Amino acid sequence: DKGPFILGIETSCDETAAAVVGRDKAGRAAILANVVHSQIDEHAAFGGVVPEIAARAHVEVLDDLVRAALSEADAGFEHLAAVAATTGPGLVGGLIVGSVTARAIAQARNLPFLAINHLEGHALTPRLTDEIAYPYLLLLVSGGHTQILLVRGLGLYERWGTTIDDALGEAFDKTAKLLRLGHPGGPAVECAAETGDPTRFALPRPMRGEAKLDFSFSGLKTAVRLAAERAAPLDEQAVSDLCASFQAAAAASVGDRIARALARFREELPEIASPVLAVAGGVAANRTIRAALEGEANAAGFAIVAPPLKLCTDNAAMIAYAGLERFEAGRLDPLDTPVRPRWPL
Ligand code: KG4
Ligand code: ZN
Numbered sequence: 001d002k003g004p005f006i007l008g009i010e011t012s013c014d015e016t017a018a019a020v021v022g023r024d025k026a027g028r029a030a031i032l033a034n035v036v037h038s039q040i041d042e043h044a045a046f047g048g049v050v051p052e053i054a055a056r057a058h059v060e061v062l063d064d065l066v067r068a069a070l071s072e073a074d075a076g077f078e079h080l081a082a083v084a085a086t087t088g089p090g091l092v093g094g095l096i097v098g099s100v101t102a103r104a105i106a107q108a109r110n111l112p113f114l115a116i117n118h119l120e121g122h123a124l125t126p127r128l129t130d131e132i133a134y135p136y137l138l139l140l141v142s143g144g145h146t147q148i149l150l151v152r153g154l155g156l157y158e159r160w161g162t163t164i165d166d167a168l169g170e171a172f173d174k175t176a177k178l179l180r181l182g183h184p185g186g187p188a189v190e191c192a193a194e195t196g197d198p199t200r201f202a203l204p205r206p207m208r209g210e211a212k213l214d215f216s217f218s219g220l221k222t223a224v225r226l227a228a229e230r231a232a233p234l235d236e237q238a239v240s241d242l243c244a245s246f247q248a249a250a251a252a253s254v255g256d257r258i259a260r261a262l263a264r265f266r267e268e269l270p271e272i273a274s275p276v277l278a279v280a281g282g283v284a285a286n287r288t289i290r291a292a293l294e295g296e297a298n299a300a301g302f303a304i305v306a307p308p309l310k311l312c313t314d315n316a317a318m319i320a321y322a323g324l325e326r327f328e329a330g331r332l333d334p335l336d337t338p339v340r341p342r343w344p345l
Helices: 040-044 051-072 092-109 118-130 168-178 185-193 218-230 236-268 287-300 317-328
Strands: 005-010 015-023 029-038 080-088 113-117 136-141 146-153 156-162 276-280 303-305
Touching: 005 051, 005 092, 005 317, 015 051, 015 317, 029 051, 029 118, 029 317, 040 051, 051 092, 080 092, 080 118, 080 317, 092 113, 113 118, 113 317, 118 136, 118 146, 118 276, 118 303, 118 317, 136 236, 146 236, 156 236, 168 185, 168 218, 168 236, 185 236, 185 287, 218 236, 236 287, 276 287, 287 303
Parallel strands: 005 080, 080 113, 136 276, 276 303
Antiparallel strands: 005 015, 015 029, 136 146, 146 156
16 A cells, blocks of 8 residues: 655756655655656856746746656555655746646645745755754755745744855855866866865955854855956966865855854753754755854754755755645645745745
8 A cells, every 4th residue: 555645846946856755654754756856967157056047947847756656666546645846946947837736636636735945845855855853954955045044833933044146056156167177167176176275365264253053155156256267367276276165165164153153052952962963955965064063063963854955956846745734734825826936934
């Protein structure tokens, strides 16, 4: 006997994704299928995501992806308990494509619909992969978001800090673009930094020592540009040194912010004996950033939970899982729930 399963659909940016999530007999969350089609190639020539191209590409592949996810899960529509789709925040065209598909399946099969906030998907991923209990602290670092969240419970999110300008992933992407390393920039910068000297260029450590838990990366981006101009023409070694110096500055800034957040958690939730710092978002894949976070977590007595990369970056398993928690809590959404391009948690 199968199911009941939740079908999840994610189309908020440049990945088209479908997944099937359920629970095993012991009640643990189980990913039965998780398929992603990245549009990186479609957007590569433009150096960033083009909304119109993204929406059309979602239309082209989504039906096949949903079928592929169900077949990978060895399930049919009859095994579904509900259908979940990202309805924000993100690019409106993509949000409409994904959620209309989910609504149509829900309508045709007479299933409940779950309108999921993409950020909630990221925020709950540590519970999907590691069965983390509420509450926990979450650092979300992606191309669009850089936030510190206290996750108190389902739907109970306190934002302790956010970026006042660029997201960290965006800073990586812009640094890569400036140094002509290609898109997406994060992995390219990390790779170039491997053979670089992180002390060659003196770059600012944004927000270090600030009492508020916010982030800022646009000053660092400008400092990278000025350093590149001063050192021009850049040979391969200079590019590597600049990448390594940028990464070290970003990691120091993130480490400083997180150290403060961990101290605040201790102060506000002294009853939590085994506190957890979870990380999510594509930038969590970066080993220098991760090492800085691990150092601060160890020093403050926090366990650190970093989901596998495939679940850190955009995917539909996290949407299906958020849907599962909402379904179990009876928090269903009307079929005509609007999409929300801007939707803070
Ligand atoms: O979470 P994600 O897949 O998508 C959203 O933005 O929601 O994150 C993508 C971001 C991009 O900015 C990408 O450059 C960055 O994560 N990224 C990295 C690395 N891998 C991906 N940044 C630094 N180092 C990496 N290894
Ligand atoms: Zn994301």
